[in-house]
Amino acid sequence: MIGGLIYEGLAKDAAEAEKLAEGGEITFDSCHMHDAVGPMAGVVTASMPVWILENKTFGNRAYCTINEGLGKVLRFGAYDDEVLKRLRWMEQELYPVLEEAVAIKGEIDVKVLIAKLLQMGDEAHNRNEAGTSLLLRELVPAIMSCSKTQEQKIAAFNFVNGNNHTFLNLSMPAMKCTLDPIFDIPYCTLVATMCRNGTDFGIRIAGLGKNRWFTAEAEMVKGLYFPGYGEEDAARDLGDSCITETAGIGGFCMAAAPAIVQFVGGQVSDAINYSTRMYEITVGEGRAYKIPALDFRGSPTGIDIRKVMETGIRPVINTGIAHKNPGVGQVGAGIVNPPEDCFKQAIAACAEAWSN
Amino acid sequence: MIGGLIYEGLAKDAAEAEKLAEGGEITFDSCHMHDAVGPMAGVVTASMPVWILENKTFGNRAYCTINEGLGKVLRFGAYDDEVLKRLRWMEQELYPVLEEAVAIKGEIDVKVLIAKLLQMGDEAHNRNEAGTSLLLRELVPAIMSCSKTQEQKIAAFNFVNGNNHTFLNLSMPAMKCTLDPIFDIPYCTLVATMCRNGTDFGIRIAGLGKNRWFTAEAEMVKGLYFPGYGEEDAARDLGDSCITETAGIGGFCMAAAPAIVQFVGGQVSDAINYSTRMYEITVGEGRAYKIPALDFRGSPTGIDIRKVMETGIRPVINTGIAHKNPGVGQVGAGIVNPPEDCFKQAIAACAEAWSN
Numbered sequence: 026m027i028g029g030l031i032y033e034g035l036a037k038d039a040a041e042a043e044k045l046a047e048g049g050e051i052t053f054d055s056c057h058m059h060d061a062v063g064p065m066a067g068v069v070t071a072s073m074p075v076w077i078l079e080n081k082t083f084g085n086r087a088y089c090t091i092n093e094g095l096g097k098v099l100r101f102g103a104y105d106d107e108v109l110k111r112l113r114w115m116e117q118e119l120y121p122v123l124e125e126a127v128a129i130k131g132e133i134d135v136k137v138l139i140a141k142l143l144q145m146g147d148e149a150h151n152r153n154e155a156g157t158s159l160l161l162r163e164l165v166p167a168i169m170s171c172s173k174t175q176e177q178k179i180a181a182f183n184f185v186n187g188n189n190h191t192f193l194n195l196s197m198p199a200m201k202c203t204l205d206p207i208f209d210i211p212y213c214t215l216v217a218t219m220c221r222n223g224t225d226f227g228i229r230i231a232g233l234g235k236n237r238w239f240t241a242e243a244e245m246v247k248g249l250y251f252p253g254y255g256e257e258d259a260a261r262d263l264g265d266s267c268i269t270e271t272a273g274i275g276g277f278c279m280a281a282a283p284a285i286v287q288f289v290g291g292q293v294s295d296a297i298n299y300s301t302r303m304y305e306i307t308v309g310e311g312r313a314y315k316i317p318a319l320d321f322r323g324s325p326t327g328i329d330i331r332k333v334m335e336t337g338i339r340p341v342i343n344t345g346i347a348h349k350n351p352g353v354g355q356v357g358a359g360i361v362n363p364p365e366d367c368f369k370q371a372i373a374a375c376a377e378a379w380s381n
Numbered sequence: 382m383i384g385g386l387i388y389e390g391l392a393k394d395a396a397e398a399e400k401l402a403e404g405g406e407i408t409f410d411s412c413h414m415h416d417a418v419g420p421m422a423g424v425v426t427a428s429m430p431v432w433i434l435e436n437k438t439f440g441n442r443a444y445c446t447i448n449e450g451l452g453k454v455l456r457f458g459a460y461d462d463e464v465l466k467r468l469r470w471m472e473q474e475l476y477p478v479l480e481e482a483v484a485i486k487g488e489i490d491v492k493v494l495i496a497k498l499l500q501m502g503d504e505a506h507n508r509n510e511a512g513t514s515l516l517l518r519e520l521v522p523a524i525m526s527c528s529k530t531q532e533q534k535i536a537a538f539n540f541v542n543g544n545n546h547t548f549l550n551l552s553m554p555a556m557k558c559t560l561d562p563i564f565d566i567p568y569c570t571l572v573a574t575m576c577r578n579g580t581d582f583g584i585r586i587a588g589l590g591k592n593r594w595f596t597a598e599a600e601m602v603k604g605l606y607f608p609g610y611g612e613e614d615a616a617r618d619l620g621d622s623c624i625t626e627t628a629g630i631g632g633f634c635m636a637a638a639p640a641i642v643q644f645v646g647g648q649v650s651d652a653i654n655y656s657t658r659m660y661e662i663t664v665g666e667g668r669a670y671k672i673p674a675l676d677f678r679g680s681p682t683g684i685d686i687r688k689v690m691e692t693g694i695r696p697v698i699n700t701g702i703a704h705k706n707p708g709v710g711q712v713g714a715g716i717v718n719p720p721e722d723c724f725k726q727a728i729a730a731c732a733e734a735w736s737n
Contacts, residue, residue: 146500
């Protein structure tokens with residue numbers, strides 16, 4: 026938040042930003058209430074360029090900023106000069122190239138890219154190497170054709186190319202605009218949103234509409250830490266990125282991305298087990314999104330809170346682990362679940378809302 | 382051969398080329414005798430640009446042409462105007478861009494790319510989508526920087542980008558220059574080369590040197606045919622591309638590329654079984670090349686003819702199926718083995734050469 030206020034020129038330093046933020050003049054709201062998603066701290070401010078994803082069937086859109094890369098970045102709470110300089114460069118140098126390139130290229134079918142990347146060892150949450158590669162292959166001719174200087178185009182390419190998490194900021198809004206149309210389907214007990222802010226984990230249920238959140242304390246992530254860090258450094262589970270799992274990819278497709286266990290811990294058999302168990306709490310199987318290691322079974326899609334309660338199986342999420350202090354960045358990655366209490370509250374609310 | 386002679390301007394049409402080829406004036410030789418490899422018909426002529434791969438440890442090099450794409454192409458025996466025009470375009474328009482781009486970029490570590498693509502669902506013989514993506518990511522900034530016109534650069538990018546088999550023509554020479562240094566290791570019973578020409582399958586044994594081939598009739602490929610084609614259309618097993626299996630990738634890493642079973646037939650469990658069985662006839666496990674689905678076990682590397690004879694397990698090769706008539710192109714893909722007789726002859730020759 027502090028970084029966002031300085032970036033927008035609303036505060037000149039951290040002290041002023043904190044004062045402003047505490048003063049009540051600034052309205053903070055969840056990305057999900059504004060057709061947006063953001064990884065980790067999920068800060069989106071007015072001037073930030075965004076990817077625009079559209080659900081072609083229902084016409085709704087979802088937005089997400091351009092991924093900043095790893096290390097010291099705003100989404101991990103960093104806001105020093107390096108971070109702000111990068112954000113301004115992204116706005117003033119990177120975005121104009123991407124904007125023009127997307128205009129030249131026209132729409133990119135992200136559903137096709139996600140279907141392909143699942144055949145290429147990604148699961149589109151914590152592994153996005155194939156997704157970023159495929160996105161670049163779509164965009165490069167248009168980047169080359171656009172009107173900017175060669176230097177600016179090469180710098181834009183190198184930035185995207187240097188950050189394999191680029192595609193995460195497309196898979197997240199793709200999954201959000203896939204899910205949002207299920208809101209307000211009468212009596213629908215599917216989970217339409219899962220997200221967390223480092224303190225609480227919140228879910229929304231399709232049939233109960235966009236304004237009812239069921240929250241409980243976010244859990245600690247179990248996983249692998251980068252050298253020099255341990256559990257005592259970790260923040261609680263954080264960010265909107267579990268929209269991928271909500272829609273049946275990410276952790277639900279870990280069997281498609283065996284290499285991810287080297288990042289989040291465990292063995293390949295664990296990855297297969299995670300995916301396999303998710304069929305017990307979901308209502309459908311992806312028709313476009315297939316898991317090769319499960320003989321191309323469609324991804325487990327549509328978490329039904331009734332099944333979660335009946336089986337006691339909670340959705341699996343693979344996720345980065347943020348340092349609990351702002352600005353340090355990512356300290357590891359692992360596996361986490363939504364707290365059981367979210368589902369208990371939600372099913373009670375369904376029962377109450379829909380009882381005769 | 383006919384296409385190659387016309388392309389080189391040595392013959393003006395097929396009739397003249399056939400006459401010339403039959404006349405004894407032209408010397409034909411195996412790619413492998415000239416530090417080269419070629420997929421399918423494997424035609425390399427004097428003017429064709431090649432990728433140059435170097436074994437940095439031993440200093441030896443291997444060469445391979447630029448992949449022409451699928452459909453009607455020289456390596457499947459086609460030589461009509463479309464094919465020749467494309468070959469000339471590749472020489473005069475594509476190659477200058479790639480040559481300058483590689484000069485700007487400098488060496489590309491193909492070993493790293495192969496290690497990565499095995500984590501991304503490729504096996505670098507019949508699935509090269511990740512490999513081609515990673516190669517493009519290496520080359521794009523240099524393509525953008527090079528001195529050619531924007532149109533020429535975009536056309537070059539689009540050609541490579543439009544052909545996911547591009548990387549095959551790098552993985553093949555990479556594997557050849559990996560293997561060639563084992564020639565003339567005394568008493569070494571490892572297979573240094575496997576290749577086939579649509580009639581015969583030939584192998585060479587490290588300890589017996591580069592000039593001794595053990596050949597037998599190439600087998601028919603078992604696999605999936607494209608719509609409209611069947612076994613009666615197929616040529617016998619063909620091409621140098623099984624140098625990938627000889628070095629432990631390709632079919633030996635099918636467990637890393639489950640999506641390939643949709644192309645060559647079978648189920649994912651078959652892909653895992655193929656890889657697993659290859660450990661029984663190999664002497665080592667890749668230190669850079671790991672198979673995620675086998676919990677990152679190193680690829681089965683170094684086929685020992687003694688193990689092949691003891692176990693009766695022949696190396697597994699996944700391969701394209703060419704139409705038996707020239708010019709039709711690929712009609713399917715599947716699985717094939719080298720004929721047992723190659724190994725029988727080779728082990729007898731070892732016994733004879735090395736008996737006291």
